[in-house]
Amino acid sequence: MSTPEEITAQRARWMTVAQKAGTPLMSVLLAMIVGSLIVLASGGDPVAAFSSLWEGAFGNAYQTGETIMRSTPLIFTGLAIAYGFRAGLFNIGAEGQLFMGGLAAAWLGIVLAGLPWFVILPVMLVLSAVAGALWAFIPALLKAKVGAHEVITTMMFSFIARYFVSYMLNGPLKAPGPGGTPGTIPISAVLPPQSTLPKFTDLFPWLPPNNAHVGFLVAIGVAVVVWLLLKYTTVGYEARAVGFNPFAAQTGGVSIALTTVWSLCISGSLAALAGASEVMGVHHRLSDQFSAGFGFTGIAVALLAKNHPIAVIPAALLFGGLAAGSGFMQLNANVPDKLVDIVQALVIFFVAAESIITWFIKRRQKEATRNA
Amino acid sequence: MKRNIRTVLALLVVLSLAAVVFVGCTPAKTATPSTPAAPPKMKFGMVTDIGGLGDKSFNDAAYSGLLKAQKDLGVDIKAISSKAMTDYDSNIAQLANAKFSAVVCVGFLMADAMSKAATAFPDVKFIGQDIFVADGSSPNMLGVQFKEQEAGYLAGVVAGMVTKDATFDPRVNADNVIGFVGGMPIPPVQRYEAGFIAGAKSVNPTVKIISLYAGSFEDQAKGKELALSAISQKADVVFAAAGQTGLGSIKACQEKKALFIGVDVDQFLAVPGTGDVMLTSAMKGMTVAIADSLKAVKDGTFKGGMSKVYGLKENGVELAPWHDFESKIPQTVKDAVGKAKAAIIDGSVVVPEDPTKA
Numbered sequence A: 001m002s003t004p005e006e007i008t009a010q011r012a013r014w015m016t017v018a019q020k021a022g023t024p025l026m027s028v029l030l031a032m033i034v035g036s037l038i039v040l041a042s043g044g045d046p047v048a049a050f051s052s053l054w055e056g057a058f059g060n061a062y063q064t065g066e067t068i069m070r071s072t073p074l075i076f077t078g079l080a081i082a083y084g085f086r087a088g089l090f091n092i093g094a095e096g097q098l099f100m101g102g103l104a105a106a107w108l109g110i111v112l113a114g115l116p117w118f119v120i121l122p123v124m125l126v127l128s129a130v131a132g133a134l135w136a137f138i139p140a141l142l143k144a145k146v147g148a149h150e151v152i153t154t155m156m157f158s159f160i161a162r163y164f165v166s167y168m169l170n171g172p173l174k175a176p177g178p179g180g181t182p183g184t185i186p187i188s189a190v191l192p193p194q195s196t197l198p199k200f201t202d203l204f205p206w207l208p209p210n211n212a213h214v215g216f217l218v219a220i221g222v223a224v225v226v227w228l229l230l231k232y233t234t235v236g237y238e239a240r241a242v243g244f245n246p247f248a249a250q251t252g253g254v255s256i257a258l259t260t261v262w263s264l265c266i267s268g269s270l271a272a273l274a275g276a277s278e279v280m281g282v283h284h285r286l287s288d289q290f291s292a293g294f295g296f297t298g299i300a301v302a303l304l305a306k307n308h309p310i311a312v313i314p315a316a317l318l319f320g321g322l323a324a325g326s327g328f329m330q331l332n333a334n335v336p337d338k339l340v341d342i343v344q345a346l347v348i349f350f351v352a353a354e355s356i357i358t359w360f361i362k363r364r365q366k367e368a369t370r371n372a
Numbered sequence B: 001m002k003r004n005i006r007t008v009l010a011l012l013v014v015l016s017l018a019a020v021v022f023v024g025c026t027p028a029k030t031a032t033p034s035t036p037a038a039p040p041k042m043k044f045g046m047v048t049d050i051g052g053l054g055d056k057s058f059n060d061a062a063y064s065g066l067l068k069a070q071k072d073l074g075v076d077i078k079a080i081s082s083k084a085m086t087d088y089d090s091n092i093a094q095l096a097n098a099k100f101s102a103v104v105c106v107g108f109l110m111a112d113a114m115s116k117a118a119t120a121f122p123d124v125k126f127i128g129q130d131i132f133v134a135d136g137s138s139p140n141m142l143g144v145q146f147k148e149q150e151a152g153y154l155a156g157v158v159a160g161m162v163t164k165d166a167t168f169d170p171r172v173n174a175d176n177v178i179g180f181v182g183g184m185p186i187p188p189v190q191r192y193e194a195g196f197i198a199g200a201k202s203v204n205p206t207v208k209i210i211s212l213y214a215g216s217f218e219d220q221a222k223g224k225e226l227a228l229s230a231i232s233q234k235a236d237v238v239f240a241a242a243g244q245t246g247l248g249s250i251k252a253c254q255e256k257k258a259l260f261i262g263v264d265v266d267q268f269l270a271v272p273g274t275g276d277v278m279l280t281s282a283m284k285g286m287t288v289a290i291a292d293s294l295k296a297v298k299d300g301t302f303k304g305g306m307s308k309v310y311g312l313k314e315n316g317v318e319l320a321p322w323h324d325f326e327s328k329i330p331q332t333v334k335d336a337v338g339k340a341k342a343a344i345i346d347g348s349v350v351v352p353e354d355p356t357k358a
Helices: A004-041 A046-058 A061-086 A094-111 A117-146 A150-170 A215-232 A234-244 A246-251 A256-283 A294-304 A312-333 A338-371 B002-025 B058-073 B087-097 B108-120 B148-162 B187-203 B220-232 B245-255 B286-299 B331-345
Strands: B043-047 B076-080 B102-106 B125-129 B141-146 B177-182 B208-213 B235-241 B259-264 B278-284 B306-310 B317-319
Touching: A004 A046, A004 A294, A004 A338, A046 A061, A046 A312, A061 A094, A061 A215, A061 A234, A061 A256, A061 A294, A061 A312, A061 B087, A094 A117, A094 A150, A094 A256, A094 A294, A117 A150, A117 A256, A215 A234, A215 A256, A215 A312, A234 A246, A234 A256, A246 A256, A256 A294, A294 A312, A294 A338, A312 A338, A312 B076, A312 B087, B043 B058, B043 B087, B058 B076, B058 B102, B058 B286, B076 B087, B087 B102, B087 B108, B102 B108, B102 B286, B108 B125, B108 B141, B125 B286, B141 B286, B148 B187, B148 B235, B148 B259, B148 B278, B148 B317, B148 B331, B177 B187, B177 B220, B177 B245, B187 B208, B187 B235, B187 B331, B208 B220, B220 B235, B220 B245, B235 B245, B235 B278, B245 B259, B286 B306
Parallel strands: B043 B076, B043 B102, B102 B125, B125 B141, B141 B306, B177 B208, B177 B235, B235 B259, B259 B278
Antiparallel strands: B278 B317
16 A cells, blocks of 8 residues: 555656646547547548548648648647747737738738848748737737736737738738739739748659648747747746746746736747748738638647647647648548538547546545645 | 546546437438449539538539539539638649549639649649639630629619618618628629629619628628628618628628628528518529539530630529519519610620729
8 A cells, every 4th residue: 555645646647647648639539539429420431531531631742741731830829829828828819910920921022022032031030920029019018017808909909910911902912913903802912932931842852742831840940949948048937937826926026017028929929920931831922811710720739739839739730630631531531521620629628628627636636635 | 546537437438428329319311322333423523612611602502503413414523611722722632633524613712723723633624613714724724704793783773773762661761872791802792892883873873882891701790790880871771792701791681670682692592581681682603604514524525725704695693583572572673673684685784893983
């Protein structure tokens, strides 16, 4: 028999391990099981559905490229949301910062045309990130100064951003039609080649054809930077301290206001990079439909990754793979694309449910200690 | 520790049981029997625009063209829904790779993706609904376009007549204002708008038309908001050319006691329970146009590298039946619509395509 202390320590260790990796995997598994049952209930073949979903996501080089392409913006938005959460902020307006990042990239790409690529690409990425940070700055200031809740303000700012982009595309940025006639569609002009992120196949012609672009590598690099930032820098430490317990942090000499502003701006700049990489790597122009709700899917990615910057990468690949495999699944398994929405919703549901279960367990542990 | 695991396991068991009961309750007849192994059939595919199937308007109308081909020609059909613009390329490629003989690309926004695919898959025929294909382009792609402005014109004649006739319905006010709700400001929608304005003014020169755009074909809340805004500015008839977005506009008309004109398909039939506000619909005959193009592929008479444009004259656009309003619509309105149709067909009226020139 182990002593009660040993059991508690064991239990704690088990919980940590389970929380860190096991339970998100479990949520995904459960989501697939329940998803299968739903397919079965609606008269489909779950094995065919999920095997064609898999094949559509990773079955060949082209589809793997599609998955990588769709994961790239989700890594950025997932990082944005995760960083916010670590500082105790729910940046639900990542979609708006993404639009501002995309707008900045589309505008800079045209304005800076003529500079060589090794100047233009970093400048575009950095300034787009700055645009997102500035867009998050006002809600951040409102939160820090008067306590306006960021869930409301960033959401509202996201509407402003979307309609501002729509205005720009129907006005100053609208591409002219053929032969210099006035344009008819709300899209911007195509970026010159030196301001686009190359595809992997452009760099390595021996690769089989696919649409993945180097934005994916940028995203992985940024994830590592965010991880280092959180773990080893003062800014990151203060963000985590405020997120963990703002009052304790304040007592320890950390300024809550300053940390809030910094954290939300960093979160905004990460979301903006998603917009910039979509414009520079995928569409090569701006349109008001260029984001498939990446800012919102980013919330699910961050939840699944438990706000760990490195874990955001596989989580984004999962959601990117679901999106990429959807078409193949519809084609081969006679399953409507709504199944993918259902699986996504179930993943989020089980991640959330897992938090509820652990919360219950923790409460019972506390009760047990109190009663002991 | 063990107790916790047990709790989780118990939860799982309950969950699976619930699911099994759920499955058990579902009638098994929903399962489609697998087709017997006959000689391989020709396969026709379709890629929807972002609104997807179930919009009771644009994408559904195109899909019924495929259903018609399935019935008449005995071919296999398949539709893939797009969720984002990034899906166009891969959805088209998937159908082409799976040896589909023809792929119908639905929607103006898919123009770039379709022409790229036409080059990449020279053996596949591409039919672009609402997509302009310049003469002399790849011979394996065909554009199918409509003179939306002519259907819009007829809808405008109806709205322009109805809004000045308060005896017709208590919902008609004395303010002589009508509303237009558009999805995105792209040419097919703008042609509806241009025709609507020109038609209304042709019978009611002083009528005021409030035009609003949602910026989306799938935002029902926005469609409702815009229609409410038009109604609060005294509009009593609203015409929405906005895909799924327009479904919200119908709700607004039902709540705020205004009249509605549907779009693309006969929305009286497509959206049940809207007969109380649905005067008529401005239809484009996508079903027949797509089915005809697919028949040409099957017969080997397909001719691409051009656009086919369907207007009133070609029976490509039409006004839907009055349905519940059949007995209420004054004969003067029916006569005016008949006159406008004749004038467009014989060419004495040319309907503008640009709303700013209507």
